[in-house]
Every structure is written in structure tokens, then in C-alpha cells.
Amino acid sequence: MRFVDLVPALSPEALAVLGASGFVQPTPVQEATIPLFCGNKDVAVDACTGSGKTLAFVLPVVDRLRRLEAPLRINQVGAVIVSPTRELARQIFEVAQPFIATVAWLRALLLVGGSDPAVDVGSFKENGGHVLIGTPGRLDDIMQRCSTMDLRTVEVLVLDEADRLLDMGFKVQLDAIMQRLPRQRRTGLFSATQTEAVEALARAGLRNPVRVNVAVTQVQPPGVKSKKQSQGAEAASDATQRTPSTLHIQYILCEATQKLPQLVAFLQAKGAVTSLHSDSQGHQDKKVIVYFLTCACVDFVAAVLPRLSQCKGMTINALHGRMKQAARAATLAAFTEVPAGVLLCTDVAARGLDIPDVQWIVQFDPPQDPSAFVHRVGRTARMGRSGNAVVYLLPHEASYVDFLRVRKIPLQQAPLSQQLPDLQSALQRQSETDRLVMEAGTKAFVSYVRAYKEHHCKFIFRLQDLALGRLATAFALLRLPGMPEIKKGKGLEGFTPSAIDPDSVRFKDxxxxxxxxxxxxxxxxxxxxxxxxxxxxxxxxxxxxxxxxxxxxxxxxxxxxxxxxxxxxxxxxxxxxxxxxxxxxxxxxxxxxx
The missing domain is CATH 1.10.287 (Helix Hairpins)
Structure with a gap:
């Protein structure tokens, strides 16, 4: 099927933009969703990450407003699209702009945190915002502040990454937003893990929704007669998996002190070095996204990697939720534009972001929420392309592999890198000579231990099994910090305090x-x-x-x-x-x- 076969659901103007962008054939989720959502159906879409869900709701939203009998006035709102993160909201806004531009009177307004809300209110009053795209907190805030905003004309509400929206503390804001909107509207919920939030459908106000479940059939091992692999709408059998069939996921078991050397060896082997075409060993330019458990862990690795001789020539960027919005946007734009590089980040960059040419996803630390695993690896192997992912696990976390397989996420064990660089002495030297590294390591250690206590899979990630001594060595600590989680003599093997007095360490700056x-x-x-x-x-x-x-x-x-x-x-x-x-x-x- 082609997009032109979806007429009359899609307008000629939308088809022209699709053609100019090189989109000819819709993905299965687009093929199943667009006719329903363009009509008078509420939809609850469950499809693997990278399957094209953004276009599946952007096209119906714009074409539904295009068919209105009269244009909306400057203070009237026709659609609201809610996203859990600023980055994803900005990406939706950029995807929607070419289609919105085909309707002369239609205006979109991006509402995300990190800026003065008074500026957003002034922008709405001056230019209007018929399509509001933003995060729950800022949308709720602007709706309260802007008394001239008319929400009675809203035709469509979209909750993107619905399971995350309903699970990360946005209940009050979402309830407030939906109470302001008319009940006679179309509502769409889109997510890669929506099956875990069935009760959320009622909260979101769907009326007799059509469930669209686009599943991926597992690939049978060589030599085994397999059923016909397909992607289609409606519920799938028990053989379906939660990740694209073109995504190959591996895991590595190693000690805490080996994780950073394993990462450096991996980046060297995969050629994550910016070059025109390829390096002397024939490695093509590659983009790698590395996920960490906390913001402080990102800061620590971002501080030490550029100082290592093994990482010379690598473009390394850091992104997490504690950065200012301008810095987050600049980092994401920079990583998108480079031909090769490394993005060190937290789960703030795990959902919905479509960064081109990402070949590898590295999960340096498994996520607190197991559903985030699917979204992390979904930054590669998008729209039918191939991709690879690897997760580092500590020895006592080996049962996490079986846990993921039960959740229809297939993994294979990868061999350890045999020639690991000796980084520990270099890390220790950095920590003993630069207070920036020393303090970053201490903050990373404390935040990691406290986040580890809050893992959703407590039966696998148990704090009492964590080798705190080796972990402290991995973060190049000079002394163990005073925290209740550290009990004298328990699990502290492998750590030797430095002879350097921490108070004597100075900033190089x-x-x-x-x-x-x-x-x-x-x-x-x-x-x-x-x-x-x-x-x-x-x-x-x-x-x-x-x-x-x-x-x-x-x-x-x-x-x-x-x-x-x-x-x-x-x-x-x-x-x-x-x-x-x-x-x-x-x-x-x-x-x-x-």
C-alpha cells in the first residue's frame, strides 16, 4: 500500500508534503491508524518504537482541522498534543510544521519548560496557537495563565508516549488539561508499551476506542521451519516480541571496574570517531548513544572520557534533565548534525526522539523502569532500518536477561573485549589532581547507590548484592562518602583509600x-x-x-x-x-x- 491509497483520509496537500519528503509507503501502524483517526474513532495505538507513530497522529490532526467549515479565530485551539519530554515535544513540532504550513490560517505553538511562561502567553495572544504541542506542566500552566484561550473548539487530543505520561507524576496536570477540553473530541493514545497501562485508557477519556496493536513476529532460529513473519493491526500471538526484528540486542556480564574500560574498548572498536568516510581500519562513521542511571553518572563519564588518550578524536556530548533547556537543545542538535559521535545521556533521551544514523545503543546501566529498556533501544533500528544494542550487567544482575526474555525482548550474550585498556590508574590520577573529577566521581557514586535502591526490579537489583568497594574504585573515589547505605566492612572489598587528602585537591580551572x-x-x-x-x-x-x-x-x-x-x-x-x-x-x- 502507498499513502495515495489512503485517500480520502489524507488530503492532496498532505500527500504532496509526504512526496516531497520521500515518504511513499506508510508503515503498518500508519496504515492501520490514519483512516481510523481521520474518521470519528478514538484510537489506542500499541506499536514498537521507531514504527512511525508521530506521522500516524500528525497527519490526522492537521487534515481534521483542514476540513473545518470555518477557520479558527486567533484565540481558539483546535488540537492539543501532549508529550512527556521537552525534546520529544520539539521533535513533534518540527515534524508537524511542513503539514501545518499547507493550511494558510493554521498556527502551531510549542509549549515546553525552560523559558519564561509570560513569553509563551504573549506569543499566543499575538500569533495564536491552533495546535498546542508541549509538556503537561507547561500546557497546564499556560492554560491557567491565558484567560483569552478558547478550548471549547478543541477537536483532537493526542497523548504521545501515553504510558509514560500516566506514570511519571503528570496525573494532576493531565486531569486538569482534559477537564478543560470538550468531551465531544477525538482522542488518541500512542505508545510502545501501552499494554501495561490498560487502566489508563479510562482516565484519558476515550469513548469506545479502537485498539491498534502492531506486533513484530519473532524470527525463528536457522534451520527451524518458521511461520510467515508479518506486521499487522490487532492483537498478536504469544510469539510476538516487543522490539523490531531488525534490532539485534546483546548483553555483557562484567564487574563494575570493567564497565568503563569495556565502553572505551567498544567505542574504539565500533569507530565512533568523526571522519570523512572511514578510519584506517575500515570502520565507518558511527553514532553511539550511551545511557546511564543518573545525571551525576553522565557528568562523571563526560568529565573523564575526553581526557583519556583512547578517546582522542571522539565527539562526546552529554545530555540529562538537570541541564538548562538551551543547553539540552544545543546538545541534541549538535549530536544530530555530526556524522559520528557519542551521546552520554539519561532516560530524558529515551523516548520518541528520532536521531538519524544511530547505529548502536549502549546501556551502561540498566534503567530503573524496565519499560524504559524498550524505549532506549528504540533510538536505533527505526522505520525498518537495522540497528544494534548492548547492555552491561553486573554478575549478580544476570537474571535480568531472563526477565527481559519473558517480556518478549530477545537478547544474546556478547563476548567480553579481551584487550581492555588500563584506565584505572588514569582515572585515579585525574581524581587526585583535579577536584572537578573528584567531586563528579563522589556525586556519581552517591546518586548511583541511591538510585539503585529504587530499582523497580528489586528482586534482581538488590543493594545488598552491590559490590560497593569495586563501585567506589570504578568512580575513582579517594575516600568513601559518609552515607547510611555504606556499612563498615560489608561489600567494601576492592577499594583502597588514596594517600592524597581530598581537601588538598584543587580545581585545574x-x-x-x-x-x-x-x-x-x-x-x-x-x-x-x-x-x-x-x-x-x-x-x-x-x-x-x-x-x-x-x-x-x-x-x-x-x-x-x-x-x-x-x-x-x-x-x-x-x-x-x-x-x-x-x-x-x-x-x-x-x-x-x-
Missing amino acids: KAREKQRQVVLKQQQQRRQEEKVQRRQQRKQAVQQPEEHLPAAKRRKQQDREDLLQLQDEYTLLRKVKKGKMSASEFDAATGLDF
């Missing part, structure tokens, strides 16, 4: 080190003032006329002063044990630095 010294001086001055103040208070108490006090009262007063001093020193000692104060600072505060 002179401006940052100068700022640190100013802060340290201010802290020292403040502690000295507090020390003098405590001494004055004790002196005033001692200067009370003792001749008027009986001996018993003098002893009680002395006991109270001794107790106060002991409490002060105990408080400072607890700070030392927690790593908030060094031994030298303790001596200075207690008057022992003589």
Missing part, C-alpha cells in the same frame, strides 16, 4: 579554584567567629561572682558548661565522620591546632 578558596576562607572565618563566641559565653558564665554561689551550685554550673562544650565537640565529630569536615578543620574548631 583557576577561576573555580579561586572561588573555592574564597568560600573556604569564609567558612573558616565563620567557624572562628563561632569559636570565639562560644568562648566568650563560657567566660561570661565563669565571671559570675563565685563567692555568692554555694559550692553545690558552682559544681552544677561547671557541669553544665562541660556538657555544652562536650555537645559542641560531639557535633563537630559527627561532621568529621560524615565527611562534612576534615580532621584539620576539627582541630581548628576545638582549639587543638597548636
Whole structure:
């Protein structure tokens, strides 16, 4: 089937844009969804990632508004498209723009966080926004702020990555948005893992929806007579898998201290180096996306990789949710444009993003939510193209492979790289000579341990099985941080504290080190003032006329002063044990630095 065969569901204008963009044949999900959604049907679409779901709702939305009897006024809204992340919302906006441009009066407005909401309100009042595309929080905020916005004319509501929207804390915002919209509207839910959120369909306000389930039949092993492999609408059999058949997923079992060397060896072997055509070994340019458990882990690896000699020539970008919106957009655009490179990121870049020419997905850490596994690997092998993915697992996490297979995600074990670079000494040297790396490693360690405790698969990812000593070594820690998860002598094998005093490590950035010294001086001055103040208070108490006090009262007063001093020193000692104060600072505060 071709797109022209979907007439009259699609307009000639939409077909012209599709033809100019090189789209001739619809994907199975587009073929099944577009006629239904262009008509008077609500749809709940369940299809593997990379199957073309964005066009499956953008085309019906635009053509439905095109067929309105009269154009919408500047303050009227015709469609609302909700996305869980800013990056995905921006991508939907860019995909929709060429089709929206074919309707003279139609305007789209992107509403995402990271900017002044007053600017968005002003933009709507001045230019209108017949199609609102954005994240739940910003959409809800602008709808509250903009009293002139008329939502009674909304024809279509789309919830993209619906399972994630209904699962990541957007319930209040989604309820508020849907309560403002008319009930007589078309609603579409689109996701790659929608089968896990059946109860969400009622919440979303669908009326007798048509379920579109585009499944992928598993490929039988060589020599085994297989059934006809197909992709089609409606429910699939038990033999279906959750990932595209063109996606090859592997796993590697290794210790925590081997993960970064394995990653560096992998990047070298796969040729993730920017070049015109290929390197001396014949490696073609490749894009690699590497996923981590936390933002701090991304920052640590982003700090150390460019300093390694093995990574010279690699274009390395970092992306996570704690970055400012402008930086996130610039990083994503830069990675999209380069012919080869590495993107280090969290699950903020796991859903819906269509980055061209991504050959490999590396899951350095398995995700907290197992459903995110499918979305991560879905950044490659999109629209029928081939792709590869690999996940690194610690030895005690081996049962995660069986867990994924039960969830229809096939994996094969990959061999370990035999010639691993010796990175540990280089990492330790970086941590001992640059405070930036030292602090990044400590933050990464703490965030990783705390995130590990919150894994959804607690029966596999158990904190008591985590080798904290090897993990601390992998993050090049000089000292173990004071945190309740670290119990003395338990799981700390493989870690040796550095002879370097962490307080003596300076920033290589002179401006940052100068700022640190100013802060340290201010802290020292403040502690000295507090020390003098405590001494004055004790002196005033001692200067009370003792001749008027009986001996018993003098002893009680002395006991109270001794107790106060002991409490002060105990408080400072607890700070030392927690790593908030060094031994030298303790001596200075207690008057022992003589």
C-alpha cells in the first residue's frame, strides 16, 4: 500500500508534503491508524518504537482541522498534543510544521519548560496557537495563565508516549488539561508499551476506542521451519516480541571496574570517531548513544572520557534533565548534525526522539523502569532500518536477561573485549589532581547507590548484592562518602583509600579554584567567629561572682558548661565522620591546632 491509497483520509496537500519528503509507503501502524483517526474513532495505538507513530497522529490532526467549515479565530485551539519530554515535544513540532504550513490560517505553538511562561502567553495572544504541542506542566500552566484561550473548539487530543505520561507524576496536570477540553473530541493514545497501562485508557477519556496493536513476529532460529513473519493491526500471538526484528540486542556480564574500560574498548572498536568516510581500519562513521542511571553518572563519564588518550578524536556530548533547556537543545542538535559521535545521556533521551544514523545503543546501566529498556533501544533500528544494542550487567544482575526474555525482548550474550585498556590508574590520577573529577566521581557514586535502591526490579537489583568497594574504585573515589547505605566492612572489598587528602585537591580551572578558596576562607572565618563566641559565653558564665554561689551550685554550673562544650565537640565529630569536615578543620574548631 502507498499513502495515495489512503485517500480520502489524507488530503492532496498532505500527500504532496509526504512526496516531497520521500515518504511513499506508510508503515503498518500508519496504515492501520490514519483512516481510523481521520474518521470519528478514538484510537489506542500499541506499536514498537521507531514504527512511525508521530506521522500516524500528525497527519490526522492537521487534515481534521483542514476540513473545518470555518477557520479558527486567533484565540481558539483546535488540537492539543501532549508529550512527556521537552525534546520529544520539539521533535513533534518540527515534524508537524511542513503539514501545518499547507493550511494558510493554521498556527502551531510549542509549549515546553525552560523559558519564561509570560513569553509563551504573549506569543499566543499575538500569533495564536491552533495546535498546542508541549509538556503537561507547561500546557497546564499556560492554560491557567491565558484567560483569552478558547478550548471549547478543541477537536483532537493526542497523548504521545501515553504510558509514560500516566506514570511519571503528570496525573494532576493531565486531569486538569482534559477537564478543560470538550468531551465531544477525538482522542488518541500512542505508545510502545501501552499494554501495561490498560487502566489508563479510562482516565484519558476515550469513548469506545479502537485498539491498534502492531506486533513484530519473532524470527525463528536457522534451520527451524518458521511461520510467515508479518506486521499487522490487532492483537498478536504469544510469539510476538516487543522490539523490531531488525534490532539485534546483546548483553555483557562484567564487574563494575570493567564497565568503563569495556565502553572505551567498544567505542574504539565500533569507530565512533568523526571522519570523512572511514578510519584506517575500515570502520565507518558511527553514532553511539550511551545511557546511564543518573545525571551525576553522565557528568562523571563526560568529565573523564575526553581526557583519556583512547578517546582522542571522539565527539562526546552529554545530555540529562538537570541541564538548562538551551543547553539540552544545543546538545541534541549538535549530536544530530555530526556524522559520528557519542551521546552520554539519561532516560530524558529515551523516548520518541528520532536521531538519524544511530547505529548502536549502549546501556551502561540498566534503567530503573524496565519499560524504559524498550524505549532506549528504540533510538536505533527505526522505520525498518537495522540497528544494534548492548547492555552491561553486573554478575549478580544476570537474571535480568531472563526477565527481559519473558517480556518478549530477545537478547544474546556478547563476548567480553579481551584487550581492555588500563584506565584505572588514569582515572585515579585525574581524581587526585583535579577536584572537578573528584567531586563528579563522589556525586556519581552517591546518586548511583541511591538510585539503585529504587530499582523497580528489586528482586534482581538488590543493594545488598552491590559490590560497593569495586563501585567506589570504578568512580575513582579517594575516600568513601559518609552515607547510611555504606556499612563498615560489608561489600567494601576492592577499594583502597588514596594517600592524597581530598581537601588538598584543587580545581585545574583557576577561576573555580579561586572561588573555592574564597568560600573556604569564609567558612573558616565563620567557624572562628563561632569559636570565639562560644568562648566568650563560657567566660561570661565563669565571671559570675563565685563567692555568692554555694559550692553545690558552682559544681552544677561547671557541669553544665562541660556538657555544652562536650555537645559542641560531639557535633563537630559527627561532621568529621560524615565527611562534612576534615580532621584539620576539627582541630581548628576545638582549639587543638597548636
